[in-house]
Amino acid sequence: MKTQCQECGAEINVLDDMMIGEILTCPDCGGDFELVSKSEAKVELKPAETVGEDWGQ
Amino acid sequence: MVEVCVVYDKVRFEEKALYDTAKKKGLKAQIIDAKKITINNASKRKTLQFGDVVLQRCISHFRGLYLSACLEFMGFMVINKFKVGETCGNKLITSLTLAKSNVPTPKTHFAFSAESAIEVINTTGFPVVLKPIIGSWGRGVFPIRDEEVANMIIEMRKENDNPLSRIYYVQEMIKRPPRDLRCIVVGDKIVAAIYRYSVENEWRTNVSRGGKAELAPITNELEDIALRAAKSVGGGILGVDLMEDEKRGLLVHEVNNTVEFRGASNVSESDIAGAMIDYALTIAKK
Numbered sequence: 001m002k003t004q005c006q007e008c009g010a011e012i013n014v015l016d017d018m019m020i021g022e023i024l025t026c027p028d029c030g031g032d033f034e035l036v037s038k039s040e041a042k043v044e045l046k047p048a049e050t051v052g053e054d055w056g057q
Numbered sequence: 058m059v060e061v062c063v064v065y066d067k068v069r070f071e072e073k074a075l076y077d078t079a080k081k082k083g084l085k086a087q088i089i090d091a092k093k094i095t096i097n098n099a100s101k102r103k104t105l106q107f108g109d110v111v112l113q114r115c116i117s118h119f120r121g122l123y124l125s126a127c128l129e130f131m132g133f134m135v136i137n138k139f140k141v142g143e144t145c146g147n148k149l150i151t152s153l154t155l156a157k158s159n160v161p162t163p164k165t166h167f168a169f170s171a172e173s174a175i176e177v178i179n180t181t182g183f184p185v186v187l188k189p190i191i192g193s194w195g196r197g198v199f200p201i202r203d204e205e206v207a208n209m210i211i212e213m214r215k216e217n218d219n220p221l222s223r224i225y226y227v228q229e230m231i232k233r234p235p236r237d238l239r240c241i242v243v244g245d246k247i248v249a250a251i252y253r254y255s256v257e258n259e260w261r262t263n264v265s266r267g268g269k270a271e272l273a274p275i276t277n278e279l280e281d282i283a284l285r286a287a288k289s290v291g292g293g294i295l296g297v298d299l300m301e302d303e304k305r306g307l308l309v310h311e312v313n314n315t316v317e318f319r320g321a322s323n324v325s326e327s328d329i330a331g332a333m334i335d336y337a338l339t340i341a342k343k
Contacts, residue, residue, distance in 0.1 A: 019076075021068035021090055034067070049067070053219070054118040054146075056193025056265065057296060057313040 003043040007031040014043050023048050059341045060085040060108030061334065064124065066092050066115045070319040074330040075112055082334055091115050096127040110134045110341035112294075112333070114315055118146045118191065121315060134340050137293035137314050144290045145314035148226055149190045151290065158289035161282060161308045163300070166227040171215040174225035178207045184230040187214075191221055193313075195261035200230060231308060233300045237262045238273055238307070240283040240297040241318055241329060244339070247283055248332040249318070249325035250275050270320035282307050294333050 001014040010028035014035065018024075024033050024045065032048035061079040065072045065088060072088065079086035087108060096105070111133050115121030125139040137145075144150050155162040166181065168174040178185055178201065187210055189197040201207045214222045236254045240247050250273040253262040262268045273279075283297040286309040296316030299307045318329045 019068050019073055019088070021065055021072075021088070023067060052117055053192060053196075054120075055116050056118075056196070057315045057317050 001038065001040075001043050003045060005029060005031060006033065006045065006047065012045070014038060058083075058085050059110070059338055060087070061337055061341075062086075062106075062108035062111045063088045064091050064094075064107075064111055064113050064115065064121075066090065066117055066120055069116070069317070070322070071317055071330075072114050074318075074322070075114070075333060078328075078330040078334050079337075082331070084334070084338075091120055091124050094124065096124075096131070098130070100127075100131055102131045102133060105131065107133050110136065110337045112136050112337060113142075116315070118142075118193070118315075122146060134343070136337055136340060137295070138291055141291035141293050141295075142314045145295070145312045147190055148188055148311065149224065151312055152226075152228075154289050155286060155309055155312075158285065160286045160289055161305060163231055163302075163308050163310055164229045166225075168225040168227065170223070171211050171225075174211050174214075174227065175207060177225070177227050178211075179204065181227065181229065183207075186228045186230050187211075188226045188228060189221065190224050190226050194265040195263040198261060200260055228310070231300045231310075232303045235262075236271075236301075237310075238279065238299040238301070239270075239321065240275075240279065240299065241316055241321055242283055242287040242295045242297055243329075243332045244292070244294075244336045245284060245288075246332070247275050247280055248329050249321045249327045250279060250283075251321045251324055253320070264317070264320040268320075270324050272324045278307055282309060286312055294336060 005026040008029040022035050033045035034048045036044040063076050076088045113121050113125050122142045125135045128135045152165045166177045168177045184202045187199045236252045240250045252271045252273045253268040255262045256267040286297045287295045290312050296313035298311040
């Protein structure tokens with residue numbers, strides 16, 4: 001499945017085994033997007049949260 | 058049938074592996090976005106669908122910590138427990154906890170003003186390491202090798218808006234090889250141990266900073282210290298980080314509450330996610 005980057009319009013490939021909540025990175029502009037939903041007809045992304053000071057292990 | 062619930066705020070390799078493994082083991086499994094959860098203090102366990110045991114896997118420390126508190130309030134079994142997350146998420150509390158349990162750990166000073174921090178650094182002597190008490194992936198961790206740099210870094214910390222910036226955690230710099238050890242502890246067992254090598258021109262060994270993973274032998278010394286460290290913070294599924302001091306042997310410098318294990322999975326033959334799910338089952342049945 002393919003969708004368009006919300007920032008630069010480049011094509012982003014969404015692999016079949018990707019799960020809702022995974023982060024995709026636009027190959028052109030480097031923007032990060034969270035996979036919100038996917039069906040055969042439509043893929044929905046939203047801008048991913050930016051890295052917070054308390055992120056990580 | 059036991060139902061396992063993985064709670065996330067960003068799906069990484071680890072959350073996928075845990076969810077997939079639970080399903081492969083024939084368990085009922087669900088994966089829930091923490092960002093969409095709301096709970097109130099009259100919420101009842103039976104009205105919320107979090108299964109029998111929750112693996113709290115948020116990448117945001119505070120989000121995961123306080124969500125764990127809410128889930129425990131409602132009677133859910135959460136891995137790891139709120140108290141464990143609270144200890145491990147704070148380096149100052151971790152250092153105190155390790156020392157109290159006689160787990161070998163680097164000597165660490167705590168100062169509560171910029172002036173005291175400078176005094177501690179000057180008295181201890183260079184080099185030292187200044188770390189934020191909350192934070193991960195090596196962010197804000199500075200090796201300090203002279204007074205000029207010490208003054209600059211402390212001044213920077215003093216002017217930061219975050220009040221925790223003014224709590225100073227000054228640790229002796231350990232003479233170690235250019236690597237540390239990450240031990241993945243599940244319950245009372247070590248499921249994998251890796252060396253993490255820092256990359257060129259980088260002193261920190263975090264895999265998130267490009268650190269390279271290599272399988273490490275699980276020696277008796279490593280097993281003893283890592284398990285004692287895990288127990289001291291309250292146990293569960295943990296990443297115990299150790300350094301190899303030239304004279305004193307292994308020293309524990311950190312225990313991670315939401316352990317990342319992608320690097321370890323790449324080099325270890327152990328079924329890390331499998332061991333974590335098996336542990337969750339034993340907790341659910343308690």
